[in-house]
Amino acid sequence: MNSFNYTMLCDFYELTMGNGYFVSGMKDKISYFDLFFRKIPDNGGFAIACGLEQIIDYISELHFYEEDIEFLRSKKIFDENFLEFLKDFHFTGDIWAVPEGTVIFPNEPIITVRAPAIEVQLVETYLLLCINHQTLIATKANRIVRAAQGRAVSEFGSRRAHGGDAAIFGARAAGIGGCSGTACTITDQKFGFNATGTMAHSWVQMFDSEYEAFKTYCECYSDSAVLLVDTYNVIKSGIPNAIKAFNEVLKPLGKRPLGVRIDSGDITYLSKKARKMLDEAGYSDCKIIASNSLDEYIIRDMIFQGAKVDSFGVGERLITAKSEPVFGGVYKLVAAENDDGTIIPKIKISENVIKITNPHFKKVYRLYDKENHKAIADLLTLHDEVIDSSKELVIFDPQYTWKKKTLTDFEVRDLLVPIFKDGRCVYKKPTFAEIADYCQKEINTLWDEITRFENPHTYYVDLSQKLWNVKNELLSKNGQ
Structure with missing residues (x-):
C-alpha cells in the first residue's frame, strides 16, 4: 500500500541506544519490557486491547534495506560494525500479549517483550503506536455502542481520520469495539468488516x-x-x-x-x-x-429524550476519539538477565507515584467468580508463580495494603499468551469476526458498576505478595 519500511518507523534514540549497546558489548543482553497504560480514557472503567495483529505483521517483517543503512551512515554517528550488523537484523526474541478484544486495566502488561537489548529497544515505537491508536478507538467505539442500547452503530470517520492507516485500522478497531459497519471500503476488503453507504x-x-x-x-x-x-x-x-x-x-x-x-x-x-x-x-x-457529530453522550441523551432513531453513524468523534485523543500507553524496562540467566528486576522511580513501574518478568492472572463468571480482580505475579484456584487466595490493594479480600470459590485465567518464541510466531491470528465476538464476551464478564459512564467502579489490579515484596525492596534500596 506504500513504500515505507516500518523498521525505520522508530524514534531516533532507539537507534542511538542500539548503537551504544553494540559498541559497549551489551547487544546480546536479554532484557524485558512491558507495554502498559496508566489511565483509562474518558474516565471510563475499562479499555479494550487492540492492534496486536499489526504488531505480529511488523515483527515478522523486521529488516533493514540497504538504503536504510546508507541513510543511517549519512548521519555520521553510527559505528560501521553496527551498520553491518543491521544488514542481517531480524527479531529473535519472545513476546507475550493479551489477545485483541480483551478488557484491560491500568498498570498491567498488555505486551511483554523478552529479547536482546537492541531488538527489544528498536520495536518500542511501532508497538506503542499500534496499541495506543487501536486500543483508544476500540475503547471509544464500545462506549458509543453501549450508549446506543442495542441500536446499530456504524463507523463513518475515514475522511476525518489522521491519515490512511488511522482510517483503515481505526475502522478495524471500531468493529472490534462493537460497531456493526464502516464507511471505509478497504477495511472491509482487508478484514471483512461490513462496509456500507x-x-x-x-x-x-x-x-x-x-x-x-x-x-x-x-x-x-x-x-x-x-x-x-x-x-x-x-x-x-x-x-x-x-x-x-x-x-x-x-x-x-x-x-x-x-x-x-x-x-x-x-x-x-x-x-x-x-x-x-x-x-x-x-x-x-x-x-x-x-x-x-455524534458521541456517546449525545446518543444517550437522544434516546433518553425519545428520539425515534434505529441506528447511528458516528464519524469524527469516534475515529479521532475527540474527547480524549491520547491513550497514553508506555513501554518500560522491567528486568534484565545476567550472563547465567538470572533475571534481575528493574524499576523506574518517580516523585509522581503513578509513574513508578511494577518490576520483574510477570504474569497477569484474571480472577473470576466461579458462580456467575464475573471478573473479580486481576493479579500481577512473578513469572513463575502459579495460582491454585482450589485453595484460598488473599489479595490486597498494593497501595492500601490493609484493604484485603479472601477468595475461595473462583476461577483463574492467565491473560498473557505466547505470540513469538525465539523470533518465530507461535500464535494463530483469529479472524476479525472472532475478535469482535470475543470482545463482546469479555465485556459481559464485567459488573455493571465498571461499565457505567459516570464514576465507574475502579477495578482491582493487585500484586502478589512476592511481587509486592520485590517492588518495595527496590524502592527501599533506592531511598524511597
Missing part, C-alpha cells in the same frame, strides 16, 4: 429536484434504498419526497425501503416527526438513521 448531499444537489434524486436512487438500488432527507428541509420536503419515491418506484416492484438518514438539525425532534409521517404512509418498517 448510500448517498451524500451532493447526490441530491446534482439533480434538478430532490424527488428526482430520490426516484433515481430507488431505481438504482431498489433492494437497499436509504435516502438522505435533510439536504433542504426534512419535514417539508425530505420525508414527503422520500415517501413519494417509495410509493412510485419501490411499491410497484413489491420492494420496501431500508431507511432514511438525517444528518443535521435537531435530530431528536426531526426523527419523531419523520417516524409519524413514515408510519402514516405505511412505512413503519423504514428505519431512521442519525449521523452528524
